Amino acid sequence: MEKGAKAIIFILLFAFVAGALVIWQHPVFSESWKALREGRPEASPIWLSNADYYPEIVLEGAERRQRAE
Amino acid sequence: MQNKIIGFCWCYLAGIVVSMLATPEGALLPGLRLITALLALGWFVAWVLRNRQPGRAKQMLRLEWAALVLTALALGLTRHTSANTIPDTRIGEIVLRAGEGDYLESRALPDVSRILLRIKEPPDGDLRFRLVGELDARLPIEENGVATMDDRGRWRFRLARVPQESTVLHISPEDAPGSVFVVPQPFSRITAIELLEGDADARLDVVRISNHAASFVRASRDSAPVTILGRILADPMVYDFKSVLTVTPAYIQYRAGGPFYRVEGGDLRVTVPPTVDNYPLFARTEAYGIDVQIRGSLFRAGSQANPGGFDQHRFMANHNLHGQMSLFQPRGEPAPIHAVAPADGELRRGHPLVQFSLGLRDRMLLVFKQVLPFPHSSFIGAVTLGLRYGLHGVESPFGEDRTIADEFRAAGVNHVLAVSGLHVTILTAMFMGIFTLLRIPRRMYAPLVILILVIFAIITGARPSTLRAVIMNSLFLLVWAYLSQGLRASALFGVPVAAFLILLHNPLMIVDPSFTLSFGAILSLALLTGPIHEQLSRLRGNSFAAALVIVTVFTLIGMLRWPLLTEPRTAIPLLLFAVLTVWLTRVLDRKGLLLVGRFGFADIPGPVSAFLSAQVAIQLGMMLPLSAYYFSQWAMAGAYANLLAIPLIGVVVQLGVIAGLFGLIPGIGLLLALVISAANWALSSLFLWIAYAGTQYFPFPFMRRPSLIELLIYYLLIAAFVWHRPLWKSVRRFCERRAWSHPAAPRALLACGLVVLLAPAAIFPAAPRPDGLNITVLSVGYGRSLVIETPGGRRVLVDAGFVEHERGRRNEAQRSILPFLAFRHLRDFEAVILTSPHPEESGGLPYILNEIKVPRLIVPPDLEGLRLDLSVPAFARLLGYETMPRGVPRERLQRMYEDLVRNPEVPQRPSLARTLALRRDTWINRWGRQTIRLETAEAGDILLEEVVRGRPFRIRALHPGDAHFEEERVANRSLVLRIEYGDFSMLIPGDLHYEGQRHLLAYTEPELLRADIALVPHHGAALPVRRRGGLRNSVMTELRDATAPLLHAVDPAVFIVDFGFPRAVLGHDSRDAEGVQAITEQFIEDRFPHAELLHTGRDLAIFIRSDGETFTVETQAERLRAHGGDEDAVTDMEIGF
Structure with a gap:
């Protein structure tokens, strides 16, 4: 099990480094990062690309915000 | 004890196989149940005697084993027969004699029932008669045209007892014994037989038709609508253009204005299109557990239209789905499906653990939708949450007029979409690693990991492959944590126990591809990997180089022109080339010319060589024979694509689960999930590209479908390979005992055995050539x-x-x-x-x-x-x-x-x-x-x-x-x-x-x-x-x-x-x-x-x-x-x- 634990740490380290690189380089991810940081997930290009994928799964906060606006 | 459990489980499976071959009639079920109970009692007595009489322990042990084997066989036979047949019940007899009719009741009707009459003794003249009795008509108490429930969630009915008479029934001397007449009217009680014409003698059995859902299903989808009162007892399958519900019917109204029948088993598949008014309610997880009133045509799924084709009806019946409804709402008409709440006003929900698991799944899906772009989100949703329906019709991102699912199938990596042993083992290892990192003792975390696996099974739809893996991994954890036993021992114990538990619940799953492929894979891994690794490790030096050359040449030819490998004119020269290559390596070996030195398969790093052996084992033990049998196709790319795909999916699933769970943390969680998912996006892209390349450059040919006999012979040969050492020893011992001293005798005996083994395939060809002219439209x-x-x-x-x-x-x-x-x-x-x-x-x-x-x-x-x-x-x-x-x-x-x-x-x-x-x-x-x-x-x-x-x-x-x-x-x-x-x-x-x-x-x-x-x-x-x-x-x-x-x-x-x-x-x-x-x-x-x-x-x-x-x-x-x-x-x- 020690091996398994080490593998998880390694995978997570890899994921954080590779993920940071992707977010830095890929415009869709960098814009989504900004949108999430600003608390507007409904504006992120990733969320928009998923509009037709399980459309019944929605952002409740965003709906409330839109209703308020 | 462990051996007895294993033996019992395997014998139970054998009992199911016996039932499949013998196909006993439903009428035998009471007898079979009695025999099973008596055998179980005998087993218990043998166990008691063995413990009471230590002096005769050996004899008693034999007796106990015999009783165990017979009990398991009988149980398998009974369970499969019971699941495979819907027996009708004989409730009495009609005696028509000397111008009078009597009804001799042997069993009262339990509910509103449909009746059929079976001629026991045909009359010697024409007879006209009718059944007289009563009907307790059950009609729902409605509000606004929708049935209602009481505060305990029971459907409310108004009972109307009305006299009932059947239409006039006519039997004549031409009706042979065993002829059946269906009485068009339902009854709750039969009180008399009214003989209207004739004075001949006759006897008829009165049989109650089971109110199983299957008996209400009509052949045509254009049939008159029925009304169902039931409950949605599975998570809806939501596509982008429909939601598919699994409904357990409680009552059915077969004809407008008629009585409601209590349904005695069987589920229905109900398709709800988005055009139905209240569609959103039924296209989400919350639909699980709610009570519904549905109105629409109830029809049977399509059967196998052509020999060798897919049998939707059989497939659904194996999953206890016995009919389907496609709902449709004409303009201006009320919705065909309504959610019904008990009298206290709240819609009922499903089991709390299931409700929690499905809620968790939806929250993780919400995370994926925010951190992974489409279609990668659909891929991660499928492999981590079991949402395969979300992949339906999704085009491959590498665009070649194919869907992702098509590419996965053609590249032989489709198995990653069926949540199975691979995913469950990855999760088990991941959580074991996490708990080890947290310094929690194994005895404490083992039950926690099992709970996580159960939740995971529910989230992913509890399919047979997932259940098998969860049961096996749970057994492994228990054996490892509390009995300190190794992986192999727990696998050999876990496989039959998992199979037994799944088949005890639903014996019909034994022929379901998801069950067979899942168990085929795990048995191939457990039994075949070792012998294959042993044989491959013998490849060293020139023979290793020759093997590489042969595999490469055959692969390249297969990729460029697959038919060349199947056409004898080209395949025979290619085989000769392989033989020549092997011969050449021998010559070079003798001359001391070593092309790649002494390097061999055994010099490849241990985990890599073990993984390669496992891949060969899966291809030989499961993919090649079972793909040909079930799908008549074999993905050549699978052998290569999986070398990359399996390690990759291990990382992809772990990152998916971690990202999904991180995303649930308020505040920073989504940002962490985005970082992890960005890395996972890159890995998923690589995975999707592997599937694309596997489809683009490798063939996915149709193959001849082997017969069951051929499959059996193939697996006997595989078994001979797995146990070749004990087999060889037995053969030599056999020759020694008979004083066959010639050194070639054991080999000759094996050759004879091989001929005997292969003979049935020649005697019973899978597709014999028919005589004369045959035209199939x-x-x-x-x-x-x-x-x-x-x-x-x-x-x-x-x-x-x-x-x-x-x-x-x-x-x-x-x-x-x-x-x-x-x-x-x-x-x-x-x-x-x-x-x-x-x-x-x-x-x-x-x-x-x-x-x-x-x-x-x-x-x-x-x-x-x-x-x-x-x-x-x-x-x-x-x-x-x-x-x-x-x-x-x-x-x-x-x-x-x-x-x-x-x-x-x-x-x-x-x-x-x-x-x-x-x-x-x-x-x-x-x-x-x-x-x-x-x-x-x-x-x-x-x-x-x-x-x-x-x-x-x-x-x-x-x-x-x-x-x-x-x-x-x-x-x-x-x-x-x-x-x-x-x-x-x-x-x-x-x-x-x-x-x-x-x-x-x-x-x-x-x-x-x-x-x-x-x-x-x-x-x-x-x-x-x-x-x-x-x-x-x-x-x-x-x-x-x-x-x-x-x-x-x-x-x-x-x-x-x-x-x-x-x-x-x-x-x-x-x-x-x-x-x-x-x-x-x-x-x-x-x-x-x-x-x-x-x-x-x-x-x-x-x-x-x-x-x-x-x-x-x-x-x-x-x-x-x-x-x-x-x-x-x-x-x-x-x-x-």
Whole structure:
């Protein structure tokens, strides 16, 4: 099990480094990062690309915000 | 104890197999249950005696084992029989004697029941009588037209006790013992028999028909609607265009205004389209657990329309789904489905743990939608949350006119989408690692990991593969944490126990591919990996290099020209090359020339070599034999793609789960999830590319489907390989005992054993060649495909069905025709004949030509100049259009162009011209017998001729041919074929419209038109060119003027209409086509009352056999009924009130 634990740490380290690189380089991810940081997930290009994928799964906060606006 | 549990589980499986082979009737169930109980009691007594009498422990142990084995066998037999049959119950007897009738009740009716009478002793004269009794009619208490429930969630009914009388029943001396009569009226009590006429003696059994859901299902989806009161007891399957519910019915109203029956088992599949008013409520996880009232047609799923094809009805029955409803809400009408709350006002929900798990899944899905772009989100959703339906129809991101699911299947990595051992083991290892990091002792975290696995199983839909893996991993954790046993021991214990638990719940799963493939994979890994690793480790130096060369050469040839590996003319030289290569390595070894030094498989790092061995084990033990058996296809890419895909999916699933869980943390969680998912996006892209490359560069060929005997022999050979050491020892000991001292004796004995083992395959060939002429008219919806097996053993395919590339992607070639050919082991053809360029005949042609060997493609004269570089106007001119048509004809022309020449927007899509270009006359095609020659045929041509036992067989073209016939309509110039064998003949009039029919009649010798069997021209659905006085009048005019004279000239004994699902082919014209087909069918029935009319949509595939003198016609529907695959007469019974 020690091996398994080490593998998880390694995978997570890899994921954080590779993920940071992707977010830095890929415009869709960098814009989504900004949108999430600003608390507007409904504006992120990733969320928009998923509009037709399980459309019944929605952002409740965003709906409330839109209703308020 | 462990051995006894393992033995019990395996014997239980054997009992199920015995039940499958013996198929005992449902009536035997009470006896079987009694025997099982007695055997279990015997087992208990033997166990007690063994403990009480230590002196006779050995004998008692034997007795206990015998009782255990018999109990397990009987239990398996009983459970499978009980799941496989819906027994009716005998409740009494009717005695009719000397002008009086008595009812002798042996059991009271438990509820509103349907009755059938079975003649025990037939009367010696006519008798008319009726049943008299009462009916406790159950009618729901409604509010606004919707049934209501009390505060404990029970449906509320008003009971009305009414006197009940059956219609008059008539029995006569002609009715044999065992004849069955269904009583049209339901009863709650039978009190008397009223004899109305006759004084003969007779006895009849009174049988109650089970109120199982299956007995209420009708054959046609257009049947009268029923009302269901039930509960949604599974997570809805939500597609982008429908939601599919699994409903457990509690009550059913079979006929409007009739009583409600209490349903005694069986679930229903209900499809809700988005057009239904309250669709959103039923297209989300919250639908799980709620009570519903549903109104709609309840019909049975489609059976196996063609031999070798998919049997939707059987597949659903294996999952306890016995009928389906497709809901539809006409404009202005109330919704067909309503959620019903108990009287306290709150909708009921499902089990709290399930509710929690599904809620967790939705929250993780919400995270994925925010951190992973589409379609990667759908891929991660499928592999981590089991949401395979979200992948439905999703195009591959590398764009090649394929969906991701298609690519996964063709690349052999489809298994990652079925949440199974791989995923569960990854999760188990991941959480064990996390708990180890947190320094929690294994005895403490083992139950926690098991709980996580249970939640994971619920989230992913608790499919058999997932359940198997969760049970096995849980057992492993328990054995490892509390008994400190190793992985192999826990695997050998876990496999049978997991199989037993799954099959105890549903014994029908034993034949389900998800069950078999899952257990095949784990058994291959556990048993085959070691011996394969041992054999591969012997490859060293030159032999290792030779193995690499052989594998590489065979792989490259397979990738470039797969048929070269299956054609003996090319496969034998390739095998010789392999033998020569091995021989050369021996020579080099002897001379001391080592090309790669002493490096061998054993020098590859341990985990990598073990992984490679495991891959070979899975391919040999599971993928190759079971893919061929279940799907008639094998993904060559799988052997290579999985080398990368399996390690990759391990990381992808772990990152997916971690990201999903991180995303649930308020605040920073989503940002962390985004970082992890960004890395996962890169890995997922690599995975999707592997699937794309595997599909693009490797073949996914159809294979002959092995028979069960062949499969058994294959696995016996595999078993001999796995246990080759003990086997070899036993053989040598056997020879020594008999004093066979010759050193070759053990090998000779093994060779004899091998011959004995292989003999059944030769004695019982999987697809024996039928005698005489055999013609199969396949059921391919709106389209045509016939397989002709000539008396001389040659084969001809006529037409290839339709392929729908857009939504639905219905490919009749891959769905119906190729599985039939694989099932019947038909690969070598003498010719393929295309009667018409229309898509419903030609669409599947390129797909079929890629899979079979055929030297001649015979087409109508219009297609003589078919080339890949034709433009659309040039193609139009080829088909006889002087100017480009407009409207619907233009659309049809464009579609024909795409099927026959190329699709400019999707250039890589298969087309006939592209296939012909690939199969042109080159040396390699000649060597591999892959060349296809394009020929045209016209009236008077003999396309195939042979003489068998003095009787000539011919396929003759009757049309087109007259130079003066300049009909612009392509259909009117389609090929018309006449098949002749001795005195038998069959006419295939192709796609002829009315004008073509007149022409055929006018210019063909009458004796050539006469036929015993005739297909109805143009699928019986030719739309009239001019419509005067409405569609019906126009069609009737054309039928009277053109079709009737032709058909009278043919005067067949059997008409065949090849028709079904025209919407995909004809679009807006499909309703008209359905109308015309119905009119034509009625017209033929009226004009030819003595002829039989068969329909490929209704009667499914049609099998014609002739010995040159007589002929027989059988249908797939009849075969299914004969094998119990269809429902009995009750299905179509109208229950009165």
